[in-house]
Amino acid sequence: MRRKGRKIMTLKKISKADVLELLECCAKTWKTYVPLETEGKDILFSLLPTSGSELKEALGKVNLNDERVIISPKDIFFPQLDDMFYFDKDKIKENVEPPAKKLIFGVKPCDAKAINFVDEFFKRNFEDIYYLSRTKDRLIVVIGCITPPRPDACFCTSAKTGPFANDGYDLQLVDIGDEYLVEVGSSEGENFINSYSDFFKDAQEEKLVKAQVVKSQAAKNVKLKVDFQKALEIMKGNKDLEENYKRISERCIYCGGCVYVCPTCTCFNVFDEKKDGNGIRRKNWDACVFEGYTREASGHNPRDKKVQRTARRYEHKLKYDHSVTGSSGCTACGRCLTSCPVEIGMSKFIQEITEDKKGA
Amino acid sequence: MQKILTTCIYCGCGCGLYLTEDKGIITGAYPSIKHPVSKGALCVKGWNSYEFVNSLDRLTHPLIKENGKFRKATWDEAIKLIAEKFKAFSAESGADSLAFLSSAKTTNEENYLMMKLARAVFKTNNVDHCARLCHASTVAGLAATFGSGAMTNSINEFQEADCYLITGSDTTSQHPLIGSRIINSVLNRGAKLIIVDPRKIELSKYAAVNLQQKNGTDVAWVNGMMHVIIKEGLQDEAYIQARTEGFAELKELVGEYTPEYVEKITTIPKEKLIEAARLYAVTKKAMIVYSMGITQHTTGVDNVKSLANLAMLTGHVGFPSTGVNPLRGQNNVQGACDLGALANVFSGYQKVTDAAAREKFEKAWGVSGLPANIGLTVTEIITAAGGGKVKGLYIMGENPMISDPDQNHVRKCLEKTEFLVVQDIFLTDTAQYADVILPGASYAEKDGTFTNTERRCERVRKAIEPLGEAKADWRILCDVAVACGYNGMNFSHPSEVMEEIRSVTPIYGGMRYDRLEPHGLQWPCPTLDHPGTPYLHKDKFSKGKGTFMPRPFIEPRENTDEEFNFILSTGRIYWHWHTRTLTGRTSTLEREAPVPYVEIHSEDAAEMGIKNKEKVRVTSRRGQIELQALITDRVVRKSCFIPFHYREAAANVLTINAIDPIAKIPEYKVCAVKVEKL
């Protein structure tokens, strides 16, 4: 699945007016996750109710515009808190979510890239059953960004992760006005179109041209440019970046937000809870920026200094991830910057090391 | 999987966050981007505010103590027992034999109901809460000078100020989303920081002027700054003329506080004092930011009044990004005060001593004979319960065993308390002494409102059902009132309580639930068409003219001597919250700061031969604790700092139960101790 540039028999499109109806149909058979507007006017991926007035109400809140989605869909597969197993004196009962057909609709290209990145991580070495049982039978429908959701922070054109995806999706929708042109990225995507053929109409060839125009304009709309390639080269080399790390670590107030919102961060802690002989082993999101993250039982801590932990985060994303997987752990979504209370972010770091700019 | 917008349970910033609900469990917390405070960010506590909700330690059914042991009880049994006991005490020993401790962690509606339970049902003003231990001095001090005891500005106005005078607030630790705005303002806009704190804080490294005063000498340095300002003619004459009264008295009093004299008292070098005074006076958008370091003194009210004087002198109140900003600690300590969970006022700061106010509430509540005497305050209630004057004590969501001064005294009092009811979500150290324990609901399990430090009343939304048999705290209070035969508390939802609050509380008059969507309103908000008030005292002070209240410097209650030669100050750290009831059950936070410690200056440590992380004993006249030494230059020589969060080495074993005569706030920030190597 998710191969680049799959050929299909005919070009397809879907009218924007039909999208909600499609989602309504899907919600019956798929666990359908879609960006919904909340009571606080924010956009978050949420599970659609399966039917009835609840579904109707939820559909009224669907927002597929280029809005800032607080957290990438990573928490659908890797929740912030996850019960691993329950125990009752001597018995252990595992708590693995049974696989279910999941439709993740309206994913941004950078987040789709991240999902694929994390998929590979949880398959490497040992397979992680908690993650992989949740990703089984999953369909990703990407909607490219016409305008960047975080205008001051998105830098996808620099990292070549957007504003439209080249791969890593089952379907990608291109907003060409009143309708979306549909790009198929996998056989599962193709099957999906066939299953819901009422919604997907044949499109004329000229729509392809229009889509091209839209895509190139969208790329121009991403104003924040950084020299991503140069940054990767610098990180690979021996340039001394201690001063940069120091400046950042001094400003940082250690909320962990950059890690929590990062769509490719996967660190977790494991802890037990117990009452009267019964208990739970749980895992929850952890962050390498915390001092206790590497502190050993003896008290020895190989990363006891703030600056070491700051360096760790940037080197992990831009150096180690790249050397292990061939692609950087940063998908240029810009969330680390927009969620940082003191305005530190990956794009600023890259600017700093590539342009010798001062200030984190 | 649903995501429900609510308000963070930790500090007074009141960040908007989403709780993720999955199969009846809270599995996450995310910041709101559109919320005016969080703006897509949270501090580490906010990010981890979901974990404790699911803890297996949660209380899930009522408990009654029999023969020294707790047994499971039904709600009927527990409520009936409380009603019987409280009615009997009231009948035998009078209404004031009962006392109620409300909670700054619970909602506005619950605080209102708690004070209504005390006043309307039991006719006593013995109702108070932990604001007494944090900002009682602010409420008294700013009400007297400005007419309103709250933060004058809004959190977002911190982004625009050009000068911050920060004193007694470790802002990045205690109000991270305000601290971050200050850091951004300094680094991006070149705003200037004046830090006056005996201990170096995270923000100290950004300060234009750093003053490290001797603990407990705040009135002196503030008077000294005013002395310099008047001497150099930097005061705002037009403002003083138009908007204030009592300037002549102020001028006279501060006349003797020359920089030389102030240096003797405070150890602040006179040049630095002058530099700070000039910087504050000449910057147009200047704000004073303070917290417990100012309020928790026997001169707490004097400290606050002095800061108010300084702000009025320079015309620094009543404008955007310009004012006096006491940062409220608890998520809802502002609201708990607003709603009258205080011994001297009804909701909206309407005085119990005012006959017209009593009459108004009697009418609204359908009762007669509301008491006119001011009730007992937090520390007085505990002492009275120990002495038998108070026989029935009802504590909701507070943990005085750890949070009140002089722990040994508190323990003795709680042991002797005739009948103690504790309503909480965990079996706290205080609950161990209870006769009846009622399981309340966490913030994820109930509806209501919190009012943050900028006076923003905002919604708390129920994401899951209360665990086990636990009940929302407002529901429990209503059940108790009904069991006592009062029929004015038959509410079925907190929104109905808010309707009653609106009708009797002018500053909350316009705060109907639908108007609080999506991000709340800032009081005063008197009517249904009022947009709320981002900053106070525009054009004129709440009380009309602002009043200068000059105060002379008075020494702290306990001074060092040959034996107890260190000054101890207590406080909080970034990773933990108060008595660790919540953060101690949050793996990430507990891992970051798992053990209690005392900060000691490196030179003192060297003299005593104490190594970092070595165990030491700290002793005051009231008790002793053993804990790790953290060797640092954050504290000055011959002073030490202990976070008060840890029951294993409770700082409040050491602290003194000496209180401010007006605000009745204990002096947590100064007591004399000795430090010994073990």
Place this chain on the structure above:
Amino acid sequence: MKNEYLPYKAIIKSIQKESFDTNTYKVVFSDEKIRNSFDYKQGQFAEVSILGIGEAPISITSSPTRKGYLEFTIRGAGCLTKKIHQLNVGDSLYVRGPYGNAFPYEEIKGKNIYFIAGGIGLPPLRSLINIIMDNREEFGNVKILYGAKTPDELCFKQELEMWKKIPNTEVWLTVDKSYGDWKHNVGVVTELWKKTDVCSKNAVAFVCGPPIMIKFVVMKLIESGFKNKDIIMTLERYMKCGIGKCGHCNVGEKFVCVDGPVFTYEEIGKIPAKERAI
């Protein structure tokens, strides 16, 4: 797909006191299938837990040549290990694994072997030592250089005596502080270079102990002509999952739990200095 996170019950069959704060626990899986299928190599570790308290990575100190049980030598240092020290024979632990890479075995046959350990650093080497002792004739000379703070803190006292008696096998002991009837050396472990010949010819050295000791021993070994690839050690890191997922033990681009814990000094050299912590 196997749930790698699920531990299996194992009963404590015996407890051997090694030093004032260290015990060796012999455990046997309750489930016969697990007991028979739990194949491990010298130097691997297992995740050991008490349900409700937590889990930690612990080296398997028994030899894979001795079937049917596992041994863990555990120092009561953290919350979990202190609780383990309160357990008795018949109590249960929960174990999953084995994890991590292993010490080379086939590759070092015919070579002279040096084991250089400090304090609690000997237990991770014990598995390899015993498998060599069980196949003694396939190896050259074996020298064990072992130091601890005090005589009481030396682990495997009986075995040290036993190993000593095996032909072509030397055991050299040293302590920082001696007392009682201590007959051996006093001083840090590198002092033992004065007592016995440490020769790099056809030799390989296994080093395990606290970071500071490793640093000095490696310097000394290089001085004695050892090549980086012939110095083999284990890295210690805080770990949670043991299977390369939780991230805590990440150093450079390696996971200590899957790429290690055994590394040659040559491999360590490729890890950026600030991540190495030795």
